[in-house]
Amino acid sequence: MAGPGTFSDEPLSPAGRLFLHPKTEVVIHCIARAKNPIDIDAAKANVKSSLMASHPRFCSLLVRDENGFEHWRRTRLDVDQHVIVFNNKLDKSGKFMDGSENQGFSIEKDDEMAVNQYVAELSVSSPLSTDKPLWEIHLLMAHKCFVFRIHHALGDGISLMSMLMASCRTASDENALPVMVPDKTGEDKGGKRKGLFWLLAALWGLLKMGWFSFVFVMEFLVRIFLVCDRKTVVSGGDGVELWPRKLATARFLLEDMKEVKKAIPNATINDVLFGVVSSGLSRYLDHRTPNALHEGLRMTGVAMVNLRPNPGFLDVGNSEARWGNRFGVILLPVYYDKAGNNPLKYLKKAKKMVDRKKNSLEAYFSYWIGDLAMTLLGPKYASLLNHKLLCNTTFTISNMIGPLEEITIAGNPISSLKVSTSSLPQAITMHMLSYAGRAEMQILVAKDIVPDPEFLAKCFEDALIEMKMAAIGGQ
Structure with a gap:
């Protein structure tokens, strides 16, 4: 050899x-x-x-x-x-x-x-x-x-x-490969804008991208080196990655999430998910520390963003497929807030923030800075920077599109498909995967900090139900 x-x-x-x-x-x-x-x-x-x-x-x-x-x-x-x-x-x-x-x-x-x-x-x-x-x-x-x-x-x-x-x-065809939920390629976007209006819109878009990129990149650097989330009962920190874990599952119907996103023009499933997380964490904190937190308390999440042009599955048999680790991260702030009679306000806030993130290069910057740190400093110091970012934030979250219909493994039909990762210094990590009309979110927690992840999962499920009722009632 x-x-x-x-x-x-x-x-x-x-x-x-x-x-x-x-x-x-x-x-x-x-x-x-x-x-x-x-x-x-x-x-x-x-x-x-x-x-x-x-x-x-x-x-x-x-x-x-x-x-x-x-x-x-x-x-x-x-x-x-x-x-x-x-x-x-x-x-x-x-x-x-x-x-x-x-x-x-x-x-x-x-x-x-x-x-x-x-x-x-x-x-x-x-x-x-x-x-x-x-x-x-x-x-x-x-x-x-x-x-x-x-x-x-x-x-x-x-x-x-x-x-x-x-x-x-x-499951319906033993010779067919699974397909992801169809993307929006080919949908009518309302036609091309032409002339002066198009030029002004493009310039305005570039200005927004430049401004939001500058703001969020500066925030990203400050978050690594200087600023930490305020401590709450769900905060982790250095060494927490070694603490014992518990894992619970929150279940959602994609139809419910689609019903909710209809309530806000141009909202996406990701917007709904982040709104559900914001509402669910607020509910959970109310349960653990009633009346102890001020409105607007920020909890920062680290969200994974796929940097490939195609959001779906890779053609792994194709040598040109962009295999490997090709994702960036964005900082996703959610805020403690009592919804009162308007649970959809969590969705409105989430959409506003996510839209700004989409208009920035924060995810690409995080990928570039990680690559540069590895090249110049080596894995020891690059991992310390990554670890510091996780210690200064409250949770990690990802959302991945899964198969549109049921699949089989070795001819055996699969009823449920869920993903998670090994532990991080945060006390809460959440990974959602859609599968055959359903979405299941695995919630991995440090059990000495979050002893009741099943209740946290219910907080998320109840948040979506309330949003759905509000969306239906507003139609």
């Missing part, structure tokens, strides 16, 4: 190196719950015949040369090392029970709580082994669950979800 530094080894990208540093190491978890019992042989055969078994990232070991630089080195993939089978059931603490205790444990809600807690335990205490390519699939046989564990150094959520979807088929 060729040694380090030869043509057979491929250097890691700056983002890949960042996600391998202890301060910023992240593993992506995906829970796919099947409708039927899992066939182990079929699952392994599916992996062996998929693009996963031949994709360079999934068939490469992480190695370091004599200077400490990381490289990918191709190796022979042994699927048996990556597919790990667990036969016993889990209790509510996420621990495996022996066979004598398995009787009578079949209530669906308890079943989901057990799997969630199993993944929460993985989020803190179980790094991926570097003796093999950095991914695993855990088969929880008694719970009919696939748990995919994939290191963030291999790629971001869009890349990894694209790889997973390339290994799946639609």
Whole structure:
């Protein structure tokens, strides 16, 4: 085998190196719950015949040369090392029970709580082994669950979800690949504006982009080095990434979110999500610390933004596909506020802020500054900057479009698809994925700070319901 530094080894990208540093190491978890019992042989055969078994990232070991630089080195993939089978059931603490205790444990809600807690335990205490390519699939046989564990150094959520979807088929056609929710390509945007009006609008757009970019980039830098969110009962901080975790699920219907966004012209699902988060956090803080907070208290979120032109899945079989970690972040402030009789005001505030962010280059700047920091300072100091940003904010959130219709894995229909990541210094991280008309948001919390994530999830669900009622009532 060729040694380090030869043509057979491929250097890691700056983002890949960042996600391998202890301060910023992240593993992506995906829970796919099947409708039927899992066939182990079929699952392994599916992996062996998929693009996963031949994709360079999934068939490469992480190695370091004599200077400490990381490289990918191709190796022979042994699927048996990556597919790990667990036969016993889990209790509510996420621990495996022996066979004598398995009787009578079949209530669906308890079943989901057990799997969630199993993944929460993985989020803190179980790094991926570097003796093999950095991914695993855990088969929880008694719970009919696939748990995919994939290191963030291999790629971001869009890349990894694209790889997973390339290994799946639609439930309605066993030969068809899953498709994402249709984008708006080709929709009539009202025609092209011409002449002086178009020129003035373009100039005004450039001025707004320049101004908002300057303001938000300055805020981004100040947030890293100087300013921290005011401490509340949901605040994390340095070292919190090592604290025990709990994981809960908030469920939404996409039709409800679409109904709400109709209430505000040009609103998007992301606007609705951020409004729901703002309202839900306000509800939760009212529950934990009634009458203790002032109106307008800011809680800053770190939101992930895909920087690829196409928002959907990648064609992972195409060598030109923009694989890897190609995302930026924006700072998303939400404010503690009692809605009173107008729950839609959370959506209005969220839309106003998100529109300004869209008119800026903040997400691109965050990507460029991270790349520059890695190049000039190396992973140690770049990871410290990233860690500092997370310590100075309150939560992380992402939203990803999933398959439009139900899918199958190894011929087994999937009833639920959810994603989360390993723990961060924040006490709350939220990752939402849409799937077949539904959206499920995984809420990972430091359980010593947020002991009741199920109630927090209900706060988010109730916030959307109230917004929907207000939207319907206003029509």
